[in-house]
Amino acid sequence: MNKQLLHVSVAALVLLAALIVSTTYWQTWAVGDLADRQDNSIQLITRLTVDRGKILAGGRVLAANVRHRKHGLTIFTRRYPSGSLAPQVIGYATEAGTSTGLEQSLDDYLTGANTNLTNTFKEELRRLGNQTVHGANVILTLRPAVQALALQQLAGRCGAVVALDAKTGAVLAMASSPTYNANLIEQPKGYAKVLKIKGSCGDSSALVNNATAGLYPPGSTFKMVTAAAALDSGAYTPSSVFNDPGYCIEYGQHVSNAGNPDQNGPEAFGNVTLAQGFEHSINSVFCNVGKHIGGEEILKYAKRFGFYSLPPLDTPPSASQASGLYKNGKLWTPKDNFAIDSGRLAFGQFNMLATPLQMALVAATIADRGVQPKPYLVQKIVAADGSTVAKTTPQMLGQVIKPQTAAELNQMMQLVVQAGTGTTAQIPGVPVAGKTGTAELGLGSIYDAWFVCFAPANNPRFVVAVVVEKQPNGFGASVSAPIARAILEKLLGR
Amino acid sequence: MPLADPYLLPMAALLTAIGVTEIYRLGPAGNAFRQGLWVVIGVGVFAATLFWLHSDYRALERYKYVFGVTALVLLFLPRLPVIGEPINGARLWIHIGSLQFQPGELGKIALIVFLAAYLRERREVLAQGRLKDWGPLLVIWGAAMLLLFVTNDLGSALLYYGIFLAMLYVATARISFVAAALGLFLVGSFAVAQGTPHVRERVTNWLSPWSTHPILCPQNGQMMLRQNCQSYQEVQSLYSLGHGGFGGTGLGHGIFTGTTGKQVIPDLNTDFIYSALAQELGLVGAAALLLLYMAFVLRGFRIALAATDGFSKLLAAGLSFGFAFQTFVIVGGITRVIPLTGITLPFVSYGGSSVVANFLLVAGLMLISHRANRLEAGA
Numbered sequence: 001m002n003k004q005l006l007h008v009s010v011a012a013l014v015l016l017a018a019l020i021v022s023t024t025y026w027q028t029w030a031v032g033d034l035a036d037r038q039d040n041s042i043q044l045i046t047r048l049t050v051d052r053g054k055i056l057a058g059g060r061v062l063a064a065n066v067r068h069r070k071h072g073l074t075i076f077t078r079r080y081p082s083g084s085l086a087p088q089v090i091g092y093a094t095e096a097g098t099s100t101g102l103e104q105s106l107d108d109y110l111t112g113a114n115t116n117l118t119n120t121f122k123e124e125l126r127r128l129g130n131q132t133v134h135g136a137n138v139i140l141t142l143r144p145a146v147q148a149l150a151l152q153q154l155a156g157r158c159g160a161v162v163a164l165d166a167k168t169g170a171v172l173a174m175a176s177s178p179t180y181n182a183n184l185i186e187q188p189k190g191y192a193k194v195l196k197i198k199g200s201c202g203d204s205s206a207l208v209n210n211a212t213a214g215l216y217p218p219g220s221t222f223k224m225v226t227a228a229a230a231l232d233s234g235a236y237t238p239s240s241v242f243n244d245p246g247y248c249i250e251y252g253q254h255v256s257n258a259g260n261p262d263q264n265g266p267e268a269f270g271n272v273t274l275a276q277g278f279e280h281s282i283n284s285v286f287c288n289v290g291k292h293i294g295g296e297e298i299l300k301y302a303k304r305f306g307f308y309s310l311p312p313l314d315t316p317p318s319a320s321q322a323s324g325l326y327k328n329g330k331l332w333t334p335k336d337n338f339a340i341d342s343g344r345l346a347f348g349q350f351n352m353l354a355t356p357l358q359m360a361l362v363a364a365t366i367a368d369r370g371v372q373p374k375p376y377l378v379q380k381i382v383a384a385d386g387s388t389v390a391k392t393t394p395q396m397l398g399q400v401i402k403p404q405t406a407a408e409l410n411q412m413m414q415l416v417v418q419a420g421t422g423t424t425a426q427i428p429g430v431p432v433a434g435k436t437g438t439a440e441l442g443l444g445s446i447y448d449a450w451f452v453c454f455a456p457a458n459n460p461r462f463v464v465a466v467v468v469e470k471q472p473n474g475f476g477a478s479v480s481a482p483i484a485r486a487i488l489e490k491l492l493g494r
Numbered sequence: 495m496p497l498a499d500p501y502l503l504p505m506a507a508l509l510t511a512i513g514v515t516e517i518y519r520l521g522p523a524g525n526a527f528r529q530g531l532w533v534v535i536g537v538g539v540f541a542a543t544l545f546w547l548h549s550d551y552r553a554l555e556r557y558k559y560v561f562g563v564t565a566l567v568l569l570f571l572p573r574l575p576v577i578g579e580p581i582n583g584a585r586l587w588i589h590i591g592s593l594q595f596q597p598g599e600l601g602k603i604a605l606i607v608f609l610a611a612y613l614r615e616r617r618e619v620l621a622q623g624r625l626k627d628w629g630p631l632l633v634i635w636g637a638a639m640l641l642l643f644v645t646n647d648l649g650s651a652l653l654y655y656g657i658f659l660a661m662l663y664v665a666t667a668r669i670s671f672v673a674a675a676l677g678l679f680l681v682g683s684f685a686v687a688q689g690t691p692h693v694r695e696r697v698t699n700w701l702s703p704w705s706t707h708p709i710l711c712p713q714n715g716q717m718m719l720r721q722n723c724q725s726y727q728e729v730q731s732l733y734s735l736g737h738g739g740f741g742g743t744g745l746g747h748g749i750f751t752g753t754t755g756k757q758v759i760p761d762l763n764t765d766f767i768y769s770a771l772a773q774e775l776g777l778v779g780a781a782a783l784l785l786l787y788m789a790f791v792l793r794g795f796r797i798a799l800a801a802t803d804g805f806s807k808l809l810a811a812g813l814s815f816g817f818a819f820q821t822f823v824i825v826g827g828i829t830r831v832i833p834l835t836g837i838t839l840p841f842v843s844y845g846g847s848s849v850v851a852n853f854l855l856v857a858g859l860m861l862i863s864h865r866a867n868r869l870e871a872g873a
Contacts, residue, residue, distance in 0.1 A: 001807050002799055004664045008811060009795035012818035016788045019822060020781050022829035026735040027777035034736030039721050041730060041758045042737045042749045071755035095753070
């Protein structure tokens, strides 16, 4: 019997050895996969035991924690002291583990998982010692006072305001309206309440960051891009002469200037220069520019300005949309010039859609002599012990247009505010450069009103882009330019 | 028992200590106290058995049918209407007042004694394969299997079948029997899986515990992902292993309760105590625990090899293999080597019947080793 006994004992030991192998698999090889599973309750609870870092801006706390003791566990839940100030940017992190906005994209920093080596080591020791792990605090570039003013100016209308530091690309304000209180999300029925907020336009979602994900027809603000293409390619100079009969001929049809409500005064300007066409936002001039240089050339410059790609921002990629031509709700790249209505594209109609951040970046490029700054929201990340984990150094994304072109565009934009369509943005003693936009929506006299500007024009410090959605008889000049001026005045300390 | 194997009892004591420690850690405090009490009873039963059978345990051989019937009765008890109670779809507990008892654990020992005696007596004839000699054995085995499927206690069915196969092989040296019986088992379990939703569910949970689309959850009639319903326990237990990782969280630092105070893994201190230990002690601790089981099994088989008579050899082999296979069924289920079936981890899991049965097992092995060593010393 002894032979069989040996066989059976070997079989028994092999079975037990197999258990060591299988346990090894789950406790080493599969650990990462298991931790990433959505339904991993242990991971979820572990997350809650971390004292998540604060999110601060301009000395104000935008996201903090409440400490609870529950069933022998110390857990932390999120609280947003300035709940409705910038919820679309900050986002939220819930007890159930869902997160959006910076709460999502900066999660590794906020939970202390991604800091420098010394800190990681220190927090790992705390974890082993069953002490609370402290995440790093995030300090944003936002200026709460400017942000609050922007929301106050939008006053519940749908739209967005973006303010950038012209020299660095730091985002000083990123207001999206309608807004909601982030503290509502975790309250009973609170999320449903948030979903019901639609703004005065009736169909905007408070959860969407209109500044980065709101796609609006840019209207005449797109003339900045067309003019850049016209001048930079060498096809035109600011003093190139056009004859404006009050319309432009597109595919054998008259495209009338009258459709452009930015334009005050006579419907037909007669002989004008390109600069004057920009100043008075004359559609026929730009229509002819577009027909001459072609839609592909305009799109080539648009792409250089950042259209057709997501803006490089600290928020999650899902919170941004790329600007560009859209067809059936999707970003669309036409095969050739014949697929593009070049004349209409030149003054920002056709299928062109742009985000307020994208238009702010166009203005910032012009302000910075043709170089585009990289926008950023995170100023600094500071570990729980006060040591700096990361600090953003301003970066330039590259030379988009020649410095000469930028200087010419700067001049033309100053003319807009001095004597053109944007006089409502004038600030006494400060030269302002800007461009109005009143985008047709095919809804009669309801327009999306734009104003994009920077100041002081001779030494640009701040860039502001404003869009207010679906305004009845609301022109860029009458609705958005005054908002932009108020923001600029606040930024300039006036 | 001066000549008994000196390693078995310390190893059993160490496993028991690990179990009581983890049960105390998981709480509530009453559980550890009750387990401690059961350990005292188990040691009492252990001492009584040694005392009672110290002259010659082989007398048991004469009462083999008593053991066979006892095994059946113990298995049948949970089906009785008043004292039986279904837990998790399986009827394996009996209730007498506030006392809960899993008679199947003791039934296991009785069955091993019966099989050892019966196979010793009939092994030559069995090896010839004459049909009439198979009768009583097949009847008892068949009845046991049937009862187990009726009570839905798959873990024990698997365990008994494994023990039966191992002992049959030791007795007859016929690998073809083992192969035939294995084939029979596969066919049988496939048939059972078709007919019993409980069994089919276990197999599905084993093959694909995570579903990407919601499926009907029988517990609440809603559409849910499988990992949130049927395979919840298995999947959360794997997360527990993963959270422990190589080094573990440290004893007392594992996460087992949610923010609502609900236990993340149900049945943590009985069937899933291995998940709790693996999280807190990590791979290092879990592997050490398994090595301890291996050492115990190794000693058991050495005793079987040293034994001089067929009954002792078969008994020691049955007890040792049963011990090893029970560990394999539960830990293999937790680590997805085989479908998960609820069964206790010997000496470590919370539960009185399990503790008592395992101390009986140690007593048996010690009696056998004492006799073998005494004969050797005498010769």
